[in-house]
Amino acid sequence: MADFKLFIDGEYVDSASGETFTTTDPATEQPIGEVAKADREDAKRAIQAARTAFDDGPWKDMSGEERAGYLDKMAELLTANAERFAEAEARDSGGTIKKATFADVPGAAGALQWFARMARERPDRVELEGSPFPPSENYVRYEPYGVCTGIVPFNFPLLMACWKMGPALAAGNTSVLKPASYTSVTALMLGELAQEAGLPNGVLNVIAGPGGTAGEELASNEMVDKVAFTGSTEVGRRIMQLASGTIKPVTLELGGKSANIVLDDADLDIAAAAVLFGTFFHNGQVCESGTRALVHKSIYDEFLGLLVDRAGKIVIGSQMDFNSDLGPMVSRAQADTVRRYVELGREEVGEPICGGSEPEGLADDLVTENFYRPTIFAGVDNEARIAQEEIFGPVLCVIPFESDDEAVAIANRSIYGLGGGVQSGSVERAQGIADRLQTGTVWINDYHMISPERPFGGYKQSGIGRELGTAGYDIYRQAKHVHTNPSTGRDGYMHYAALSGNI
Template sequence: MSETNAPRFPLLINGQRCEPSNGHYADVINPATGQPCAQIAHANADDVDRAVAAARAAFNDDGWRDMHPQERSKVLYAIANKIIANAMELAELEVTCSGGTISRVTSLDIPAVADLFMTLAEEVKSYPFVQNLPPRPLPEPWHSQVVKEPIGVCGLITAWNFPILLFCMKVAPALAAGNTVVIKAAESTPTSTLRLAELIAEVVPNGVINVVSGRGSVVGEAMSLHPDVDKISFTGSTSMGKHVQRNAAGTLKRVTVELGGKGPAIVMPDANLDLVAYGALFGVYLNAGQACESGTRLLVHDSVYDQLVERLVAVSGQIVVGNPMDPATSMGPMTDSAHGESVLGYVQSALDEGARVACGGKRLEVAGCEGGFFVEPTVLVDMTNQMKAAREEIFGPVLSVIRFSDADEAIAMANDSDYGLSAGIWTEDLVNAQLMARKLRAGSVWINDWHMMRTDAPFGGYKQSGYGREFGKYSIDSYVETKAINTAFQRNPRLKPLYPILHKCFDA
């Protein structure tokens, strides 16, 4: 840990800030400058034990677990109001640790998370926590209820690229269902998570929300193995998602995972090419391409391929790469230099396999941000779907443009991937687009736009992009157990229609 005057962020356990048991803190680096912007507590397994114990005690208090949905709605609205009231503080913390642009965080992320809590505040009022099944005469009249109950202590592990959004996508439904949570914030981007958790702790009972920051190999490992954690929700790489699943299998934890992506977008011959140029690049350059649902494969019909590439190059040249705190900036840095080198390595691999760079493809120096690693907006052409850069998740501002000749070929190419998180279609024929959308193996299909995520619609993946859904009432489903409660009315055992199967004396 370097000597710095940056603010310190300890752990949050049982409603209180507390020091890590080992006393260890580490620097949080601003990716735009390479300089420390905060110090974050690095916890160990003992701290995880403390947090889980606090969450378990809070869950065992039926005042929280069994709170009426109308009252829980008020709590969720109170959290939304906390987010709105502290929007600029949260946005600045988010930008300085993640490199996301201030214009994106204030225009998209903060409004989205406030809206998410408000959406769930309404959903809990009508969510089927208790359903009475209609009576049936056979084998005899029973009263039957289906009850959805909170799972218990939920371990939530978030990724570094959209810290506050990913945090809320997990915390909001977990709380809406009546669970208690232990959050492992991403070690490189934890500050907005911790601050928002503190704000939430002001309106929920002690122990309902806990944050244990630190390394995934220590904190995440302890959470996924912990015998008193009932559910894990993980966002991150596919390889790490598999590791989390293996850990959770030992105690049969409930698990949901949102993992990698390699989003294909199909450009039909009748598409509005100006719309495609701006929209497809919005799909891949937002957050400098560091988004799992990015549209990184653009499958373009032969008849419009050359025209569209020209437009893509022209629009890419308008992207302002710079300091993410500047409202004029379109695109910020890579999260760190190692990741930046990895992104450029994928560009080189494409060149080695016969592709060409239509624009970009290099590191960019930004005045005043010499310590940051910035990558030029990049368009790769003459790509095939079998090249490494077209198959693996790059997580950078790199678009692979691939030719096709008919719609069936495009759909097959789009589905020829280990991933299935997002997909899209650009066309003026909306009827045909709906038919094509049904054939695409992805959790979200967007027509004539990208990143079309709304807080009342499900988001999640097919195949190795994970399972489970986030946002809206669909997200609550992942945080409840389902129980059937049946009550018999017939008290005379001799009149029970099924008892004679065993009790032959009733036949006499």
């Protein structure tokens, strides 16, 4: 077993209380290591370190080129240590080693590189057109907020950590990260990269601990200038409440119940793959998963047959086996949540057409209760709870429709609006539907394709703001307008007469 300490002010430290918690491999429930358990006191220490580093340190005054160099160095070190980070990510989260190797680690490094590019390319000062009366010269200066906190979910702990700290640091802010308690390891390991890259002390801090104590401090502390959170809509509401005490800006990437629309002119072979990948990738523990498949009635029965046949071929096993398509859920609690929703689905809809239970024949060292088979419910009413509530598990609801207008209406009847898909043989038709969907991302003839270069975020109760892209960088900067009156005589100040001719 390994020990994982908090990373505060450039060094690894124990929690103030000395308490730790055990992090386990969800496939076997065997311990991976002991993690220092942060509470409010530790959160305050980390915030103070970030505050001092911002107010008194060199970071905010560096050029974008200089800050970019540090981020590029961290990306380079992450790539050099890819195998170690991928193994830690898979073992701690239950995501497959394939996902960690080919998506999580390169995606995290790519995010750091993208925001390094933003630091180099996005100007800190933009000249504006002046005006003849009153005469003026104007520019906008883009400045960092200060201390930015990032609260990271359990499903993509390494990737989300880099989505939070990458733009914050690139823009000149300092950062405090808190990963989820289930999956703290790789975020804490980022401290090693910060040390080796020579990041100034206090610029990046990482603590692990309960959201109800450490997390709430990160959202409410008066020394914090901005909060970013990825997680459930319910907790997002709480983050907004806590941040409102000091009117902190928040970036929220929250829940989803995304619709993946399959039109009658779709290539059914590719569309079936898109629906299965869109739902069951990472056991459905993806906020923008396409867990509502809307399928045209003319192809409905044939398409269901394809889904059932192929879902049964998905390989479930140890996440450390490259042959496994799916590993365990992140925890027993999450697996229990899936079981409850499947039972609810049986009451609302009837027996699922596939799945609906734990897999059989797993290796003896694996805890069967933490795994769940890909599950599909057919003929689902969009108003059913399993079609409206985020399950965050491998459960697909298939909903029939008769027209494009009906598909759009069904897709938009949700409190969420994070992702969505349209599978069609006509790009023009698909784009017409995409333009009408109330959601932050739409994939046409594809799914889950997220890039650091493209904005990501939600409509409605799926969040506020955008991560990634240029928008995900600019949201970590605030705009200051500077107006200069170049006049040397009273003629340039005639507007003062609006108050009185005597001043």
